[in-house]
Amino acid sequence: MSRIDLSRNSTTVRSIFAGLQAFSPNLAAELAALAMFRTTRRRPSDFETELRACAEQLRIDSPHGSLAAWRWGQGPLVVLVHGWDGRGTQLGAFVEPLVSAGYQVVAFDAPGHGDSAGSTSSLVRFADAFDAVVDANKPFFQPLSAVIAHSMGGAAVTYALSRARGRDAHGVEPGVGSPRLAFIAPPIDVRDFVTTVSGELGLSARTRGALEQALERRVGQRIEELHATRLAKTMTSPLLVVHDEQDRAVPIECGVQLAEAWPGAVLKKTKGLGHSRILRDPATVAAVVDYVRGVTSG
Numbered sequence: 001m002s003r004i005d006l007s008r009n010s011t012t013v014r015s016i017f018a019g020l021q022a023f024s025p026n027l028a029a030e031l032a033a034l035a036m037f038r039t040t041r042r043r044p045s046d047f048e049t050e051l052r053a054c055a056e057q058l059r060i061d062s063p064h065g066s067l068a069a070w071r072w073g074q075g076p077l078v079v080l081v082h083g084w085d086g087r088g089t090q091l092g093a094f095v096e097p098l099v100s101a102g103y104q105v106v107a108f109d110a111p112g113h114g115d116s117a118g119s120t121s122s123l124v125r126f127a128d129a130f131d132a133v134v135d136a137n138k139p140f141f142q143p144l145s146a147v148i149a150h151s152m153g154g155a156a157v158t159y160a161l162s163r164a165r166g167r168d169a170h171g172v173e174p175g176v177g178s179p180r181l182a183f184i185a186p187p188i189d190v191r192d193f194v195t196t197v198s199g200e201l202g203l204s205a206r207t208r209g210a211l212e213q214a215l216e217r218r219v220g221q222r223i224e225e226l227h228a229t230r231l232a233k234t235m236t237s238p239l240l241v242v243h244d245e246q247d248r249a250v251p252i253e254c255g256v257q258l259a260e261a262w263p264g265a266v267l268k269k270t271k272g273l274g275h276s277r278i279l280r281d282p283a284t285v286a287a288v289v290d291y292v293r294g295v296t297s298g
Helices: 010-023 025-037 046-053 088-100 123-137 152-162 190-201 205-219 228-232 252-261 282-293
Strands: 056-062 065-072 077-081 104-108 146-150 180-184 239-244 266-270
Touching: 010 025, 010 190, 025 190, 025 205, 046 088, 056 104, 056 123, 065 088, 065 123, 077 088, 077 123, 077 152, 088 104, 088 146, 088 282, 104 123, 123 152, 146 152, 146 282, 152 180, 152 228, 180 282, 190 205, 228 252, 239 252, 239 282, 252 266, 266 282
Parallel strands: 077 104, 077 146, 146 180, 180 239, 239 266
Antiparallel strands: 056 065, 065 104
């Protein structure tokens, strides 16, 4: 989910919603939900463009349209999952060290993002796309080795792994197993986005309740069923959570709570990197790659 951009004409937008919700809270909620699901595309950096040029470019079918994806190297599969309004190659700093360590690395653009189809998305669509990418790239009869996910990507992977899709009695999906997971700045509760948007638009308690219902209709799930700490309790995959203390987009408390709820999870805190620069920080990249490789830092 995304924030609604009120950087321009914010007073006018709030006034419109104030009048609209006075007339019909349900209609105001539907429009707010539509805005929350709409995505914004941003151009890749020069580094990302160069990285894509040396990759095998893929097109992968998903339930929500064609996905753009890129593959580097050979070996056990590591999937990179970006966050809301992001791109797969935003996590490009992890590619070279993983390939050098003998991994096959795949990054993809989620529905409505980057070079993939669509103009809207959701946590569930992210999860569906992740499943499609794994199915298309996982070596035959080999489990998924690891996932590195940023922001919304972490919440989506948690949901994807929790879904009963042919899992055994221990909740493990055949062929996927228990991949090593590294979540960077993960959110935990969709309701946090509802709270933010409701404050930005000046929505009443009644309209906010209608907004939650509108979101549930769109994703086909109750919001509380998507809460990452609730899903975490059943997880068997090892998890490293990396979160910056100055993250203004997703507060570090989210990462702390997820690590506390997830059996055996490890929490690594950083300082001064915020929500996005952390993806390019050499120390963070090295720590995550070591974790994927099973190397224990001293």
